[in-house]
Amino acid sequence: MMNMRTLLLFAVCLLLLALPQFLNPYWTDVFNNIGLYTVLALSLNIILGHAGLFHMGHAAFYAVGAYTTAILNTQFGVPVLYTMPLAGLLAAVFAMVVARPIIHLRGDYLLIVTIGIVEIVRIALVNDVFGLTGGANGIFGIARPMVFGFKLKKPEHFFYLIWGFCLLTIFFMHRLENSRFGRALNFIKEDDVAAEGSGIDTAYYKLIAFVLGAFWAGMTGTIYAAKMTIISPEAFSFWESVVLFTIVILGGMGSIRGVLVGSFLIIGLPEIFRDLAEWRMLVFGLAMMLMMIFRTQGLIPPPPRKYDVLAYLKEAAGAVGGGRA
Amino acid sequence: MSLVQLKDLTKTFGGLVAVNDVSFNVEQGSIVGLIGPNGAGKTTVFNLITGNYVPDTGEVLFDGTNVVGMRTHRIVHLGIARTFQTIRLFQNMSALENVLSGCHCRMQSGIFSAMFRPPSQRREESAAVGRAMAELEFVGLADQWNNAAKNLSYGKQRLLEVARALATQPRFIILDEPAGGMNDHETQELIELIKAVRDRGITVLLIEHDMSLVMKVCEHLVVLEYGAVIAQGGPEEIKNNPRVIEAYLGADDDLL
Numbered sequence: 001m002m003n004m005r006t007l008l009l010f011a012v013c014l015l016l017l018a019l020p021q022f023l024n025p026y027w028t029d030v031f032n033n034i035g036l037y038t039v040l041a042l043s044l045n046i047i048l049g050h051a052g053l054f055h056m057g058h059a060a061f062y063a064v065g066a067y068t069t070a071i072l073n074t075q076f077g078v079p080v081l082y083t084m085p086l087a088g089l090l091a092a093v094f095a096m097v098v099a100r101p102i103i104h105l106r107g108d109y110l111l112i113v114t115i116g117i118v119e120i121v122r123i124a125l126v127n128d129v130f131g132l133t134g135g136a137n138g139i140f141g142i143a144r145p146m147v148f149g150f151k152l153k154k155p156e157h158f159f160y161l162i163w164g165f166c167l168l169t170i171f172f173m174h175r176l177e178n179s180r181f182g183r184a185l186n187f188i189k190e191d192d193v194a195a196e197g198s199g200i201d202t203a204y205y206k207l208i209a210f211v212l213g214a215f216w217a218g219m220t221g222t223i224y225a226a227k228m229t230i231i232s233p234e235a236f237s238f239w240e241s242v243v244l245f246t247i248v249i250l251g252g253m254g255s256i257r258g259v260l261v262g263s264f265l266i267i268g269l270p271e272i273f274r275d276l277a278e279w280r281m282l283v284f285g286l287a288m289m290l291m292m293i294f295r296t297q298g299l300i301p302p303p304p305r306k307y308d309v310l311a312y313l314k315e316a317a318g319a320v321g322g323g324r325a
Numbered sequence: 326m327s328l329v330q331l332k333d334l335t336k337t338f339g340g341l342v343a344v345n346d347v348s349f350n351v352e353q354g355s356i357v358g359l360i361g362p363n364g365a366g367k368t369t370v371f372n373l374i375t376g377n378y379v380p381d382t383g384e385v386l387f388d389g390t391n392v393v394g395m396r397t398h399r400i401v402h403l404g405i406a407r408t409f410q411t412i413r414l415f416q417n418m419s420a421l422e423n424v425l426s427g428c429h430c431r432m433q434s435g436i437f438s439a440m441f442r443p444p445s446q447r448r449e450e451s452a453a454v455g456r457a458m459a460e461l462e463f464v465g466l467a468d469q470w471n472n473a474a475k476n477l478s479y480g481k482q483r484l485l486e487v488a489r490a491l492a493t494q495p496r497f498i499i500l501d502e503p504a505g506g507m508n509d510h511e512t513q514e515l516i517e518l519i520k521a522v523r524d525r526g527i528t529v530l531l532i533e534h535d536m537s538l539v540m541k542v543c544e545h546l547v548v549l550e551y552g553a554v555i556a557q558g559g560p561e562e563i564k565n566n567p568r569v570i571e572a573y574l575g576a577d578d579d580l581l
Binding site for chain 2: 172175176179180181182183184186187190191193194195196197198199200201202203208212304305307308309311312313
């Protein structure tokens, strides 16, 4: 069983490695976008999928990361990839500051405030705050990233960077899910009064979910800035947040596989049906409605966690009078 | 020695005085019942002890520490656990995971050890699973460990709440109508379970409407009416207290 999974994982990695050889630059770029959205949606998945906090302003954190990289690179000449930790950190600090006062809000109330946050960030960027963000035109001339002296410039170069980061993200998210931290978030999603009553510091975990999600989105912002070399406020609009929100809800809250499928559907499918561009929103809306009625848990709900109870049962069988008969 | 002391607790909701100057003590190692007619303020008293509500005046001393104003999870960490009157399990999660939520406050590992999984994290995880399984076995649900909470019968869900509360390793456990929705057979088993909890050295305070259960397990009773304590004492004493009979049981002695 375990062998099958490793084999499958190996095959997927091999396929990813070979993929750019078979695709033209355009389709490679489509895959790059899918990869970026997957990472972003996975970072939102911590907040929305696991902790159940309706957060529709994720693009704000992404923007903080991307602008951090752009400013550090164009103004101070810091190599692009070196800015990644700081981009993540600043996004995390920003998340902590804005999430702290609103963390106790529930459901739709939180949703509305987070929409406000992403709009405030966008408008602040358009208005050239601190004279650093370049206003509505944004920032251009961001340097290409260097990896071990090799300059990444073609889409297939970025393909490896993005999907490499994506695999790393999946690895860490998988581990986070299957831990005390991941469980705590799920308890909060299910019933936060009961979670608090079971000894979980719900306010702390909600805040940490925001901070961690923002950290990851900020780091993804670096890759985005490096890939585009130009960033402008329009790339971090409310609409981007809605797309990310949709990917998580459609794919399945708290499900890594669901988020992957969700990004392929939401980002990939419109590229395949380019000729039907006008119909896109109609199909999209219809799909969402059908989901809400027939499959509220998403396309691929998260699998249950596995626990090694057998080891315990053996031990208990050995010990006499361990429990109450 | 008194493990828990309630001193002059008062809580009002708007113009309604839900709890009015309530004081009583819970002795270490005892089983105490809090009874009274519907709407007497029993659950409000529980919520005041566990920090879900903050009293207007008064103190809740747990082992000498005033817990008023502390957040609920801190109070749980100190050693007070509870179950809920309306079942509040994590319905879509397995019985084992429900109990693991109780283990949470006795564990350490955070995000970094989750991501990098040092040996200490693995040890802690398997120890927690072991402890959770032990608590499931204690309440008799070990074979249900992989079942989602929502798939358990009503009585079993109540037991699962007890297991979750016990997993926090409390010194004091508060049970809010533990026999609600249980049949006679299940209630009998519950009586044994409550005694077994006490035998582990955990002090028990419970609200219950099932008088046969209350009279069988409780060593001390506190009677509330309209938010105020109208009587306290042993079961026999309470049974014959005219004020209690009048206020709570009416004229119908047969009920006992």
